[in-house]
Each structure stands twice: as structure tokens, then as C-alpha cells.
Amino acid sequence: MARKPSSGPAADPELLILSSLADGPKHGWAIMSDIETFAGVTVGPGTLYNAITRLVEKELIAPLEGDGRQRPYKLTARGTVALDEQLQNMRRIASIGLRRLRLA
Amino acid sequence: MRKRIVSWLLRLYPKVWRNEYGAELADMLRARPLTAGVCSDVVFSAMWQRARATQASTWVGLGLMFAVIAAIVSNIASAPAYQESVLPEHLELLQKPLRSEFYVLILCGIGFWTAVTGAGSSGRAAMRASLIASIPIALTGLLMLIGILEYVEVLPGQIATSVQSRGIVYTFYKGIQQIPGPAPLTLLLAPLLRLPGAWLWGTIGGSLGRKYVNWRRPISA
Numbered sequence: 001m002a003r004k005p006s007s008g009p010a011a012d013p014e015l016l017i018l019s020s021l022a023d024g025p026k027h028g029w030a031i032m033s034d035i036e037t038f039a040g041v042t043v044g045p046g047t048l049y050n051a052i053t054r055l056v057e058k059e060l061i062a063p064l065e066g067d068g069r070q071r072p073y074k075l076t077a078r079g080t081v082a083l084d085e086q087l088q089n090m091r092r093i094a095s096i097g098l099r100r101l102r103l104a
Numbered sequence: 105m106r107k108r109i110v111s112w113l114l115r116l117y118p119k120v121w122r123n124e125y126g127a128e129l130a131d132m133l134r135a136r137p138l139t140a141g142v143c144s145d146v147v148f149s150a151m152w153q154r155a156r157a158t159q160a161s162t163w164v165g166l167g168l169m170f171a172v173i174a175a176i177v178s179n180i181a182s183a184p185a186y187q188e189s190v191l192p193e194h195l196e197l198l199q200k201p202l203r204s205e206f207y208v209l210i211l212c213g214i215g216f217w218t219a220v221t222g223a224g225s226s227g228r229a230a231m232r233a234s235l236i237a238s239i240p241i242a243l244t245g246l247l248m249l250i251g252i253l254e255y256v257e258v259l260p261g262q263i264a265t266s267v268q269s270r271g272i273v274y275t276f277y278k279g280i281q282q283i284p285g286p287a288p289l290t291l292l293l294a295p296l297l298r299l300p301g302a303w304l305w306g307t308i309g310g311s312l313g314r315k316y317v318n319w320r321r322p323i324s325a
Contacts, residue, residue: 028128029135044142045132046149049125053153069127 013043013051014060018075018083021061027070028052055079110134113143116150118157160221161214161229165236168210172240179275180253208305215309220317230306231299238295244274245291255286 020026020034028048035043043051052073055061060079063071075083110133114126129146136142214233215226223229247253255274276286290297 028132032132044145044149045129045136046142046146048132049129050149050152053121053125069131071128 011041013047014055015083015086016041016043017048017051017055017073018060018079018086021073021075021079022083025064025072025074027066027072029070031073106134106138109138109143113146113150116147117153120157121153159223159229159232160217161233162236164210164214165233168207168233168237169239172237176240176244176274180272211302211305212309212312215306215311216313216316217309218306219310219313226310226313227303227307230302230309234298234302235295238298241294242292245286245288245294248274248286248288249292 016035016039017031019038020031026034028045031052032043032045032048035041052061056063056073058078059076060082061073062076063073066072110130113133114122114130117126133142133146211230211234214230218224218226218229244253248255253272253274255276257276257278259278274286
């Protein structure tokens with residue numbers, strides 16, 4: 001089973017959750033499985049719900065009415081902007097770093 | 105067994121958090137193997153949520169409590185000499201850490217902050233901090249009552265004896281007013297005796313905080 005890395009973007013559960021919700025609403029269990037699939041990272045249930053709590057408080061994600069005990073969460077307009085900004089920054093830094101590595 | 109462990113793990117979270125996310129987390133924990141890693145992740149997360157839910161006045165109270173413990177321990181471990189006729193400020197603080205002007209300012213500050221953040225009653229918040237801070241004083245009184253801790257009175261010009269020669273003793277610096285030493289029962293009841301004062305200072309801070317909030321609020325047309 002993939003482990004949680006200690007540094008880098010894959011160590012940020014908030015970023016992973018926002019990225020997971022970018023293609024549509026998901027409930028906690030689906031977010032966890034999706035993160036394991038696309039990032040190869042296992043986020044513990046406690047860590048996942050702590051991050052969900054913070055994201056809801058920051059109004060970056062919002063719970064939807066669910067029919068079962070598991071509520072789906074969706075990205076808010078503010079969350080979409082925040083995720084886009086963060087990913088653009090990462091892309092810019094990554095491209096500069098890679099270009100310099102090639103020049104070195 | 106699994107159901108019991110999950111319910112025990114959920115109880116570690118604050119009630120407000122549990123009402124919001126408890127059912128979802130419980131479902132997730134019931135659906136996956138409860139390894140030591142998963143359990144420790146949930147325990148640490150619950151502690152984090154508890155710390156976040158703890159009011160500022162509780163943290164301030166804990167800080168003050170450690171200051172009181174430090175004052176009591178330093179008095180017992182190495183009581184300084186009493187050389188002057190007037191009690192020097194550092195000895196005054198060592199003897200009465202919760203009677204300084206700084207302490208009053210802290211209680212006012214708690215009241216102010218509680219009013220500004222709208223986190224409930226300012227007086228009650230200051231009382232909570234005072235109660236937590238006074239716990240070591242009550243424990244000192246209890247130790248004196250059951251005979252584990254003695255106290256010696258030191259007069260101006262006297263040098264406190266070392267802990268090796270006198271054992272576990274609290275040194276009381278008797279001022280020129282000749283105030284009697286601490287009565288164990290008074291120390292034991294100190295947390296309760298301090299409540300009215302704490303409420304008063306917290307309420308004063310709270311009324312200042314409300315005035316500040318009204319002053320900051322934009323005047324609507």
C-alpha cells in the first residue's frame with residue numbers, strides 16, 4: 001500500500017482533496033480511493049476528515065445533501081479558483097526548475 | 105468489537121465535530137481494516153480537533169498554571185535570600201504569582217478577546233482561566249493539609265536554608281507588615297476564592313471589548 005510522503009504536493013491532503021473533487025462531487029470514501037489511484041498516496045481517515053473540515057471552514061468545498069450517511073462534497077467557486085491558482089503556481093515553478101536542470 | 109473500537113475512537117472528537125462528520129467517519133472506519141496506523145491517525149486527528157475546539161481562555165489558563173507551578177517549584181528548590189526590609193518585586197511575584205498587576209491585565213485581556221471574538225461570556229472565560237491557573241495553589245494547600253509540605257517564614261535579613269537541609273518546604277517571605285503565612289485551607293480554597301475577582305476583571309475587559317467592536321463597526325445609513 002502506498003504511504004503518505006513527508007514532503008511535496010502529495011503530502012498536502014487539502015490539495016489532494018481539491019484535485020480529487022475537480023472532476024465532480026465525491027463522498028469521503030470515494031475521495032480516499034481516488035487519491036490512492038491518481039497520486040499513489042494513502043491518506044488516513046482522520047487526516048482526510050481533518051482536511052475536509054478545514055476546507056469546509058475556508059469555504060473551498062461544501063457538503064451536498066446525501067441519501068445515506070456519507071455526504072458528497074463539491075468544489076465551490078472559491079475552491080476552483082484556489083485550486084487553479086495553486087496548480088498554476090506549481091506548474092510555473094516546476095517548469096522553471098526542470099528548465100534549469102536541463103541547462104545545468 | 106470493531107463497532108466498540110470505532111465508537112471509542114469517535115468519542116475522542118469534540119461533540120460539535122462528531123455531530124457534523126461523525127457518521128461519515130464511522131462508516132469509513134467500519135469499512136476498512138482497523139490497523140494500528142489507522143487508529144493512530146484517527147487519535148492524532150481527534151487530538152488536533154480537540155485542540156482547535158479549546159477556547160483561548162483555557163490555553164491562557166494553562167499557561168498561567170505553568171507559571172504558578174514554576175514559581176512554587178523554584179521556591180521549594182532554591183528559595184532566594186531575603187536581604188532587604190521591603191519585599192523585592194521578584195520575591196513578591198514568586199510568592200504571589202496570581203496577585204500581580206500582570207495577572208489582572210491578562211484576565212482583562214481574556215475578557216476583551218472573548219467579547220471581540222464573540223466566544224461567549226467574558227466574565228466566565230476569565231473565571232475559567234483563573235480556575236485552571238489556581239489548581240497548583242490548591243494542590244499546595246492540600247499537600248500542606250496532609251503534612252507532606254511544610255512552610256517556613258523568612259524575615260528580612262534572613263537567608264533561606266537549602267532544600268538539602270530543610271527538605272520539601274515552601275518559603276514564605278514575611279513582609280514588614282508581618283502578614284501571617286499561608287493557611288493550608290485558604291490555599292486549598294484559592295481557586296474558588298479567586299472566582300469573583302476573575303469575573304470582575306474579565307467583565308471589565310469584556311465591556312472594553314464590546315466598546316471596541318462598536319467603535320470598529322461601520323455606521324449604517
